[in-house]
Amino acid sequence: xxxxxxxxxxxxxxxxxxxxxxxxxxxxxxxxxxxxxxxxxxxxxxxxxxxxxxxxxxxxxxxxxxxxxxxxxxxxxxxxxxxxxxxxxxxxxxxxxxxxxxxxxxxxxxxxxxxxxxxxxxxxxxxxxxxxxxxxxxxxxxxxxxxxxxxxxxxxxxxxxxxxxxxxxxxxxxxxxxxxxxxxxxxxxxxxxxxxxxxxxxxxxxxxxxxxxxxxxxxxxxxxxxxxxxxxxxxxxxxxxxxxxxxxxxxxxxxxxxxxxxxxxxxxxxxxxxxxxxxxxxxxxxxxxxxxxxxxxxxxxxxxxxxxxxxxxxxxxxxxxxxxxxxxxxxxxxxxxxxxxxxxxxxxxxxxxxxxxxxxxxxxxxxxxxxxxxxxxxxxxxxxxxxxxxxxxxxxxxxxxxxxxxxxxxxxxxxxxxxxxxxxxxxxxxxxxxxxxxxxxxxxxxxxxxxxxxxxxxxxxxxxxxxxxxxxxxxxxxxxxxxxxxx
Numbered sequence: 001x002x003x004x005x006x007x008x009x010x011x012x013x014x015x016x017x018x019x020x021x022x023x024x025x026x027x028x029x030x031x032x033x034x035x036x037x038x039x040x041x042x043x044x045x046x047x048x049x050x051x052x053x054x055x056x057x058x059x060x061x062x063x064x065x066x067x068x069x070x071x072x073x074x075x076x077x078x079x080x081x082x083x084x085x086x087x088x089x090x091x092x093x094x095x096x097x098x099x100x101x102x103x104x105x106x107x108x109x110x111x112x113x114x115x116x117x118x119x120x121x122x123x124x125x126x127x128x129x130x131x132x133x134x135x136x137x138x139x140x141x142x143x144x145x146x147x148x149x150x151x152x153x154x155x156x157x158x159x160x161x162x163x164x165x166x167x168x169x170x171x172x173x174x175x176x177x178x179x180x181x182x183x184x185x186x187x188x189x190x191x192x193x194x195x196x197x198x199x200x201x202x203x204x205x206x207x208x209x210x211x212x213x214x215x216x217x218x219x220x221x222x223x224x225x226x227x228x229x230x231x232x233x234x235x236x237x238x239x240x241x242x243x244x245x246x247x248x249x250x251x252x253x254x255x256x257x258x259x260x261x262x263x264x265x266x267x268x269x270x271x272x273x274x275x276x277x278x279x280x281x282x283x284x285x286x287x288x289x290x291x292x293x294x295x296x297x298x299x300x301x302x303x304x305x306x307x308x309x310x311x312x313x314x315x316x317x318x319x320x321x322x323x324x325x326x327x328x329x330x331x332x333x334x335x336x337x338x339x340x341x342x343x344x345x346x347x348x349x350x351x352x353x354x355x356x357x358x359x360x361x362x363x364x365x366x367x368x369x370x371x372x373x374x375x376x377x378x379x380x381x382x383x384x385x386x387x388x389x390x391x392x393x394x395x396x397x398x399x400x401x402x403x404x405x406x407x408x409x410x411x412x413x414x415x416x417x418x419x420x421x422x423x424x425x426x427x428x429x430x431x432x433x434x435x436x437x438x439x440x441x442x443x444x445x446x447x448x449x450x451x452x453x454x455x456x457x458x459x460x461x462x463x464x465x466x467x468x469x470x471x472x473x474x475x476x477x478x479x480x481x482x483x484x485x486x487x
Contacts, residue, residue, distance in 0.1 A: 133189070134188055134189055137183060137184070137186075137202075138155070138183070139182075140198075141181055142180045145176075145178060148163075148164055150162040150164070150176060151195075154184065156196060158195055159195060160186070161196070162182075162198045163199075166199060183203040184198040184199060184200055185199045186198060187202070204239075208239045208241050209241065209275055211239075212280065213273065213275065215270060216270040221268060223265060223266070224266060224282070226262050226264050229259065229262060230244070232246055233258075236268070244279075244281050245284060249286070250285065251285060254315070267284070268284040269282065269283055269287060271286070295326050296327035296328040296367070306359060308356055308357070309356070310354065311324055311354070311357050311371070313353045313354075314351065316346055316350070318344065319333065320334045320345055321349055323357055325371075328369065330370065331368075332345075332357060332373055336360065338374050338377075339380055339454070341399070358371065359371060380411065380412075380414050381414070381454045384414065388456060389446065390447065392446045393445045394444065394445075395442070395444075397409045397439060397440070398436050401432050401437065402432065402433075403431060405432060406442070408444055416458040419457070422461055423461060424464070425461050425468070445460075
């Protein structure tokens, strides 16, 4: 019986040793399984207990002497069995540690796909597309040209479309090409498949309005072209935007006609601006005033009474002409235009004439200047006494006829007056206007010369016989005569 138990124990140890060798890879599992087996099935582990006799087969007698407690030797033999299995752990091949990184590598390989959230990416993409709205101005690039228009990429999921007429010049040629940057305004945009409708003209107009707003705020000049005349002023085109230039704001000086400005390019400042009402009011006078005031200050610092200056006729009136002498106007009175008589300033000058004048009076506080033109010409009256002595008879030309006499021009700017009393010896002579006319040649006699007042008195009746010299011979006292009543 004891021999059979020992034989069975050896076979069990052999079987257990064989089972341990194939499972060398999980070395940590053997120690763990032994306690687990010992805890859950202690009776089943009793047969392998005699394995300890493999090391000392000479000790079976003590074990046989105590046949009753068979479970105790089994429990004791279990510990040596585990001890016998432990020395083989160092013989385990190295592949066991190499197997541990394998599961970690597999986890790293599968982790990145789990972190990519395609739904979130799609939501973000859709959110970016909804930032575009109708009426918004965007920057894009021309990516295609068709016979209907231009395709523009402005960052949306599909290209926008600009009508062909908005990118065609007056000569019929396209003004853009593929690759050009283009600012456009979104006229309509939908979430469907239809292409967004874009406008370049709206973008250009909006940019012009922005520039005009900036110029208005900064009070900087703008340039435009006068295209037409309207009630009270002129229409001005500023890069496609219409503005109004009042007649009173065209120049620092009064303007008689507006037609001369049509077609001209002008520089003006914006004095009223309303984008909501499409209302722009310009002033060119603001700029001309700045220039004129600067010129005026410079001119006033350089002139004085008696100075001779250059000027330009700006305006004519019945009493004289206004001459611009450099930012300030001086008055050239009609009496200072010529040494002779001038009926109207227009007889000597016209607007735009350039001339030299002499400063006669200067009021710096009131900025008033009186000018003279005749003062630069030789004064014929300085030699009149020598040229036209009293009783000299000469021919002249009737320059004008009045009710009180006839003006006779003796030479240019030198005139004399034949008073009505010096036309005839008769006290009831006819009106001079019935007898004389302008341009008529007459014979006169010098009666007197006043160089201070610049007057020459002439007579015509001196060429006639004085009837009073012979009246005593013709009509002696007591002579009876026939006559008629004169009322």
